[in-house]
Amino acid sequence: MKTSLRDVDRATVVLGLFGTRLDAGVEPTRWNRWRPTVDICRQEDLIVDRLELLVEPKSKRSAAVVKEDLESVSPETKVLVHGVEMAEPWDFESVFDELLGFVEEYPFDLEREEYLVHITTGTHVAQICWFLLTESRHVPARLLQSVPPGRDPSKPGSYTVIDLDLSRYDRIATRFDRELDRTLSFLKSGIETRNEKFNQLMERIELVAIQSRAPILLQGPTGAGKSRLARRIYELKAARHLVDGPFVEVNCATVRGDGAASALFGHRRGAFTGAATDRAGLLRAADRGVLFLDELGELGLDEQTMLLRAIEEKRFLPLGSDQEVASDFQLITGTNRDLRAAVRAGTFREDLLARLDLWTFELPGLRDRNEDIEPNLDYELDQAVHTTGRKNTMTSEARQSFLGFATSPEATWNANFRDLNAAVTRMATLAPSSRITVDQVREETERLRSAWRSPTPTNDLLIEILGAEAAEALDRFEAVQLADVLKVCRNAPSLSAAGRELFSESRKRRTSVNDADRLRKYLARFGLDWNAVRGNP
Amino acid sequence: MMLRIDGSKGEGGGQIVRSSLTLAMLAGRPVHIRKVRAGRRKPGLLRQHLTAVRAAAEISDGKLVDARLGASEFRFTPARVHGGRYEFSVGSAGSAMLVLQTVLLPLCLAEEPSELVLEGGTHNPWAPTFDFLQRTFLPLLALMGPTVHAELERPGFYPAGGGRVRVEIEPVSELVPIDLLDRGEALERRAVASVANLSPGIARRELKAVRSALSWDEGCLRVEEIEGARGPGNVVRLEIRSACESLGEGGSVTEVATGFGRRSATAERVAREACAEAKEYLASGAPVGVHLADQLILPMAVAGRGAFRTQAPSRHTLTQIDLVRHFRGGRVRDDLPITVDRDGATPQWLVQVGET
Numbered sequence: 001m002k003t004s005l006r007d008v009d010r011a012t013v014v015l016g017l018f019g020t021r022l023d024a025g026v027e028p029t030r031w032n033r034w035r036p037t038v039d040i041c042r043q044e045d046l047i048v049d050r051l052e053l054l055v056e057p058k059s060k061r062s063a064a065v066v067k068e069d070l071e072s073v074s075p076e077t078k079v080l081v082h083g084v085e086m087a088e089p090w091d092f093e094s095v096f097d098e099l100l101g102f103v104e105e106y107p108f109d110l111e112r113e114e115y116l117v118h119i120t121t122g123t124h125v126a127q128i129c130w131f132l133l134t135e136s137r138h139v140p141a142r143l144l145q146s147v148p149p150g151r152d153p154s155k156p157g158s159y160t161v162i163d164l165d166l167s168r169y170d171r172i173a174t175r176f177d178r179e180l181d182r183t184l185s186f187l188k189s190g191i192e193t194r195n196e197k198f199n200q201l202m203e204r205i206e207l208v209a210i211q212s213r214a215p216i217l218l219q220g221p222t223g224a225g226k227s228r229l230a231r232r233i234y235e236l237k238a239a240r241h242l243v244d245g246p247f248v249e250v251n252c253a254t255v256r257g258d259g260a261a262s263a264l265f266g267h268r269r270g271a272f273t274g275a276a277t278d279r280a281g282l283l284r285a286a287d288r289g290v291l292f293l294d295e296l297g298e299l300g301l302d303e304q305t306m307l308l309r310a311i312e313e314k315r316f317l318p319l320g321s322d323q324e325v326a327s328d329f330q331l332i333t334g335t336n337r338d339l340r341a342a343v344r345a346g347t348f349r350e351d352l353l354a355r356l357d358l359w360t361f362e363l364p365g366l367r368d369r370n371e372d373i374e375p376n377l378d379y380e381l382d383q384a385v386h387t388t389g390r391k392n393t394m395t396s397e398a399r400q401s402f403l404g405f406a407t408s409p410e411a412t413w414n415a416n417f418r419d420l421n422a423a424v425t426r427m428a429t430l431a432p433s434s435r436i437t438v439d440q441v442r443e444e445t446e447r448l449r450s451a452w453r454s455p456t457p458t459n460d461l462l463i464e465i466l467g468a469e470a471a472e473a474l475d476r477f478e479a480v481q482l483a484d485v486l487k488v489c490r491n492a493p494s495l496s497a498a499g500r501e502l503f504s505e506s507r508k509r510r511t512s513v514n515d516a517d518r519l520r521k522y523l524a525r526f527g528l529d530w531n532a533v534r535g536n537p
Numbered sequence: 538m539m540l541r542i543d544g545s546k547g548e549g550g551g552q553i554v555r556s557s558l559t560l561a562m563l564a565g566r567p568v569h570i571r572k573v574r575a576g577r578r579k580p581g582l583l584r585q586h587l588t589a590v591r592a593a594a595e596i597s598d599g600k601l602v603d604a605r606l607g608a609s610e611f612r613f614t615p616a617r618v619h620g621g622r623y624e625f626s627v628g629s630a631g632s633a634m635l636v637l638q639t640v641l642l643p644l645c646l647a648e649e650p651s652e653l654v655l656e657g658g659t660h661n662p663w664a665p666t667f668d669f670l671q672r673t674f675l676p677l678l679a680l681m682g683p684t685v686h687a688e689l690e691r692p693g694f695y696p697a698g699g700g701r702v703r704v705e706i707e708p709v710s711e712l713v714p715i716d717l718l719d720r721g722e723a724l725e726r727r728a729v730a731s732v733a734n735l736s737p738g739i740a741r742r743e744l745k746a747v748r749s750a751l752s753w754d755e756g757c758l759r760v761e762e763i764e765g766a767r768g769p770g771n772v773v774r775l776e777i778r779s780a781c782e783s784l785g786e787g788g789s790v791t792e793v794a795t796g797f798g799r800r801s802a803t804a805e806r807v808a809r810e811a812c813a814e815a816k817e818y819l820a821s822g823a824p825v826g827v828h829l830a831d832q833l834i835l836p837m838a839v840a841g842r843g844a845f846r847t848q849a850p851s852r853h854t855l856t857q858i859d860l861v862r863h864f865r866g867g868r869v870r871d872d873l874p875i876t877v878d879r880d881g882a883t884p885q886w887l888v889q890v891g892e893t
Contacts, residue, residue, distance in 0.1 A: 028734035031697050031768040032800060042629040042696065044583040045607055072699030072767045075626030075656060076584075154696045154800055156629065 011049035014040060014144060015106075016118030017084075017126055018055040024062040030069075034148040034157055036120040037066055041074035042156035048077045050113075054084045054102065089123045096129045103139050115141035116161065135164050183210075186239075187232050191379045194371040201361060208359050209233045210240055215311065215331040215356045217296075220363030221473040223418030226334035229363070230292040233332060237290065243330060245289025250282050252298040260303050262319050265310070271320020281318060283310055286329035296356070297337035297348065297525060308352045331356070336473055338527035347524030365469065366413040366420060373406045376417065380424035392428040394436040401438050402427075405445045412452045414472045423448060461486050465533060466526065482526060485519075489533045495519060539612070540568045540863060545575040547856030551586050555639045556835070556860050558593040558613060562643040563839060565867035567614035581607040585631030585657075589639040592625045596640050596647075620649030620708060627657030630698030632664035637704060642835055644706050645683035646868060651706040659693045659700035660772050662797045665828060667692070667702060668774050669793040674832050676791065677717075680784060681836055682709035694733060697768020712840035714891070717790055717833075719846070720824040721780030724789055726757045730773045730808075732798075733766035739804045743773045743796070746808035751775075751815065771798025773808050775815045781824045792818050792826045821848045823885045830854045830888065834861060834875075841870045842891035850877055850886055858888075 016037060023037045041048045051070065055063040060083075067079045084102060087094045108115065117134055119127045133139045143162040149155035185192075187202050187209075208216060216233065218226040227249065234247040255263045262271070266281025283291060293299070299307070310316040311331060315324045333356050342348035366373065377399075384392045394402070405411055406420075413419050426447075427440040462471040462483050474482065485502060492498035499515030500507065507515065523529060542557050554570060561568040574580050582590065582604065590604050590613065597615035604611040625636050633655040644651045659667040665674070667689050675685050684707035693700020728747045730740035740760040748758060763770070773796040781790040796811030798804070818826045825833065825847035834857035837843030847854075858875050865871045873891055880887045 028769045044585070044629055044631075045579050045581075047584055047587075047606055047628065069697065069767070072693075072697055073630055074628045076628050152799075152801060156696070 010112060010114045012047060012116065013050045013052065013113045014048045014116045014118050015052045015103075015139070015141065016040075016054065016120075016144075017122035018053055018059050018063045018066065019121030020056065020059050020062075022121060023066055024059065026062070026065050030065075032153050034153060035066070035069075036118070036146045038069050038073065039149075039156035040118055040120075040144065040146050040159060041070055041077050043159060046159065048074065050078045050080065052106075053079060053081050054099075055081050056084060056086060056089075086126075090125055092125055092129070095123070095125050096132070099126070099129050099133060100138065103133060108140055110140055115139065116144035117141045118144045118146065120144075120146045131164075183236060186236055187229065189228065189232060189379065191372070192375045193369070194375065195364070195369040198364060198369055198372060201363070205229070205233065205361055206236070209236050210242070212359065213242075213330050214358045215333065217357045217360040218332065218334045218363060219360060220334075220336060221365045221416060221469060222336050222414075222475075223416035224336075224363040224365055225417050226363060227292070227294055228417075230290075230294075230332045230334060234290040234292070237330070243289050245287050245329065246285065247290050247292065248282050248286035248329075249292045249294065251294045253295045260300055261306065264303060265306055265316050265318050266321075266325065267319035268321040271318075275320065279318075281325075283307075283316060283329065284318075284325055284327045287327040289329055290332060291329045292332045292334065294334040296333040296335045297339060297342055297527070301347070301349065304349045304352050308349065308355060311355055336470075337525070338470075341527030341529065341532065342524050345520060345524035345527070345529040347521055365473075366416040367411070370407045373420070374403055376420060377403070377406070377424065380421055381428070383421075384424055384428040387425055388428045388434075390434045392424075392431070392434055392436065394441075395438070398436050398438045398441045402441045402445070405441075405448075410449065412472060414452050419448065461490070465528065465535070470526075485522065486533060489519075489523075489530075495530045538566075540566050542568055542570045542860070542863065543572055544570050544610075545572040547859055548852050550574055550577060551583075551589075551635070552831075552853055553856055553860065554582070554586050555589050555635060556857055557864075558590060558639055559642055559835060560860055560864035560869065561613055562593060562597045562599075562615045562618050563646070563835070563868040564864040565615065566864060567612065568864075569610065569612045571610040573609050573611070575609065581609045582611065583607075583631075584628050585635065588625060588627045588631070588657075589636045592623070592636050592640050596621075596623060596644060596651075618643040618647045620644055620647040620651035620706065622652045622654075624654045625656070627655075627698070630658045630661070630693060630695045632661040633657035633659060633693065633700060633702060634661070634667060634670060635664050637670070637702070638665065638832075641678075641685070641704075641706070642839065645678070645685065645708050646710070646712070646839070647706075647708045650708060651704075653702075653704040653706070655702045655704065656698075657693055657700060658695055658698050659689060659702055660770065660795070660797070661695055665832070666772065666774070666793070666795050667700075668776075669795065669828065672776060672791045673793050673826075673829055677715065677784075677829075677833070678836060680715050680788075681712040681840060683707060683712075692731075692733060692763055692766050692770060694766060694768060694770025694772075697766070697770075699767030712836055714837065714840040714842040716783045716843060717781055717824045717845040718783040718887075719781060720790070720822060721782060723777055723779050725776070725778040725791075726753055727776040728753060728758045728773065729761050729776075730759075731761040731763055731771065733763035733768070733770040735769050735771055735798075737762055739771055739798065740773075742804040743771075743798075743808040746805040747773065747775065747812055750809060750812040771804075771807070772796065773798075773811045775811050777815060777819065779824065783824075790824045792829070794818065794826070817848065821884050823847045827851050827854075831857050834858055834888075834890070837890040838870070838873060838875070839868045840890075841873065844887065844889040846880060846885045846887055848884070848886070850888065854888075 019036055023035050063081055070077055070079050084098050086098050117130050117139055119130045134141055134143055146159045147157050149157040183206050184202050187206055193199055220226055237243045264282050266279045266284055267275050269278050306316055314328050315326050317324050339348050339353050343350045343353055381392045423444050427436045427444050430440050488501055489498045496516040499519040503515045544553050557568050557570055573582055594601050597618045599613055599615040602612040627633050637655050671687050686705045688703045690701040690703055730743040732740045737760055744758040775794045776791055778789050778791040781788045794811045794814035796807040798807050823846040825845045827848050830847040831853040838861045876889045878887050
């Protein structure tokens with residue numbers, strides 16, 4: 001039910017644009033048409049004391065007719081005509097500027113007057129601008145929307161007053177927020193993360209995932225959850241009908257070498273020895289879906305070239321085929337390397353990186369998200385049901401003890417969520433009942449401690465050159481090798497000399513080996529080049 | 538003492554509000570009207586009612602409490618009604634005639650003469666038209682004493698409105714009773730089809746339909762093209778002036794039946810509606826038509842006596858009678874009997890105010 005719009009003392013003032021299409025007309029038949037500006041002043045239950053009518057120069061004459069008609073149908077209304085110039089009525093900036101200019105000059109007097117902004121006239125752009133100006137309280141008004149009459153066109157129709165401060169809008173806003181919460185929680189796999197920076201990051205990713213088809217690059221240390229997040233982004237896009245193909249995940253480290261191109265781009269039967277049948281390839285499989293390329297830094301230069309073309313043109317040539325294949329996929333890439341350094345070292349294509357890092361998101365390691373360890377612990381406990389086949393809990397003493405260790409500086413969480421997941425799985429499996437006790441926690445913290453402490457040789461050199469974070473993210477397998485390589489490099493006079501020393505056995509067997517190039521490529525996999533290794537800026 | 542009026546009783550709309558205002562001024566009594574237009578689609582005081590409320594307050598130096606748009610109740614305390622120059626405008630092409638009706642009788646009994654300018658609708662459905670007031674009502678009011686001269690400066694039709702009526706009132710201190718008990722031969726018949734900003738062809742079609750429905754002479758029919766109206770408009774009015782001996786030697790009464798042109802109705806249908814109303818009046822044999830009946834109650838109550846024969850009384854008429862019973866005092870006589878009875882075996886009803 002409509003309540004009285006009119007306060008005892010305050011006058012009702014309507015602000016609105018002259019509707020060049022709806023309000024115009026000079027013939028007597030204009031009375032048989034709905035004219036929002038005239039009809040909003042013909043309402044039986046609304047008296048407009050003053051109408052501030054914004055008129056473009058070209059509508060001056062039509063507006064004069066409206067003014068005259070208003071004197072007749074609404075003697076209570078004082079009509080004030082204001083000239084406005086919308087350079088381009090369909091251009092947001094121009095309309096917004098013009099309206100903003102008007103309301104900034106307007107002497108609003110809320111003591112004596114109440115304001116209604118009539119949004120029915122003007123372009124949709126104007127309507128949106130009024131909304132924005134009102135919502136931001138540049139205009140201290142309620143919105144007034146008029147509705148055309150039903151059967152009898154000489155009737156004035158009806159109207160609705162929308163208070164952006166009031167409950168109805170709140171309900172919509174709440175729904176919006178709830179929806180946003182749902183998607184954010186979705187991206188975070190339902191884990192109630194508390195880390196402010198991480199939550200902001202998720203909000204940003206949510207926005208980008210929904211608004212954009214552009215590639216997304218997820219950067220972060222091993223086990224930071226890149227793969228899980230990529231799948232979540234895909235599921236979010238799918239839920240919003242932004243993709244209708246599958247999620248295809250490829251770890252580039254596993255498709256290195258000869259098979260790489262074929263695995264990614266497919267091949268024709270007989271393209272090479274062993275190509276017994278046609279193979280569609282993973283890019284083709286991701287058509288209309290999402291392709292997640294993890295450990296992108298491992299991708300060979302040839303494959304990078306093909307990938308760049310596939311992204312830019314949505315077409316590529318399978319091996320041994322003379323016919324291009326189309327695949328329209330959205331790309332998410334993941335890396336724990338500094339790809340810029342790889343570009344400098346010549347192992348990663350600069351133009352490809354430029355295409356991929358429009359949206360780069362840096363995922364923090366678990367150590368930097370101390371406050372999120374507890375919710376993730378709960379999440380892992382829930383997930384452990386899949387491995388242990390039972391619902392797992394912790395005694396409160398056990399939980400306290402585990403969290404105490406997990407959030408201490410001692411806990412470096414080298415492999416991040418992978419470590420946490422492994423720790424919880426082990427504790428849950430070893431617990432005699434479904435309850436994890438302090439015994440399992442004690443055993444597990446010891447295990448973690450020794451794993452993280454395990455000294456890698458010349459650890460200091462790794463940290464010095466790669467930085468602590470990247471050095472710790474290395475698998476032990478790699479760390480040992482790299483540390484030795486770096487030691488050789490440090491002691492060698494040049495890249496070539498270092499290469500000769502490192503590949504001396506190969507040299508004996510083969511006649512021509514480009515040792516320097518081989519070493520350069522190896523270093524580039526870690527984002528390193530000769531200068532970086534030598535400690536030169 | 539504050540009189541309480543339940544606005545949802547009887548006619549339950551704007552009439553009960555306006556008549557209560559008029560009676561409050563005549564009786565000199567404060568009134569508290571509650572449940573204003575309760576149950577209507579848009580309940581409470583609407584714009585045109587508010588204009589009447591404010592007009593009443595203006596001519597009587599009255600005090601208003603809570604009288605605002607949409608109000609479901611309000612209080613009105615009139616002081617002395619004084620004549621003078623007044624201008625009242627009704628928005629949304631609401632009837633200016635209803636505003637006139639609210640203030641007319643009190644001003645006819647004021648100490649000073651008045652000059653009114655009313656703006657708004659002059660020919661609205663569901664309200665007396667200017668022609669009805671001028672030809673039917675005002676001549677009878679003149680017989681009761683006051684001289685009221687009304688002039689239509691510009692007609693106002695729905696939806697454009699903008700009509701303008703000037704009214705001059707020469708007041709009296711008391712009203713003289715009249716009786717309208719008989720209807721003699723028809724002295725004059727007239728069918729006028731008016732068009733404003735519309736094709737005169739519409740008016741001609743209407744008159745053709747009138748002629749075939751009522752078999753009136755060609756000479757009674759007239760097309761009127763109105764200049765200067767704000768918007769389009771069309772009405773057909775049928776006037777029937779008949780002898781009425783109970784009004785005195787050479788007395789006559791005029792009935793005006795009106796058909797309102799509108800987009801959803803053909804010219805023929807508009808004409809037929811007016812004709813149906815006229816035929817019913819003619820068939821009843823009573824001097825007072827349905828619309829005149831409710832207009833006569835208040836002046837007769839002020840005069841203290843009067844009687845008329847009419848067609849079956851409308852809800853409006855019964856509401857007026859009921860309201861008069863509430864407002865005793867001042868210009869409205871105490872213990873005033875008002876009776877409404879079927880007049881024997883005829884289709885007529887006899888309304889009697891005061892002792893006969």
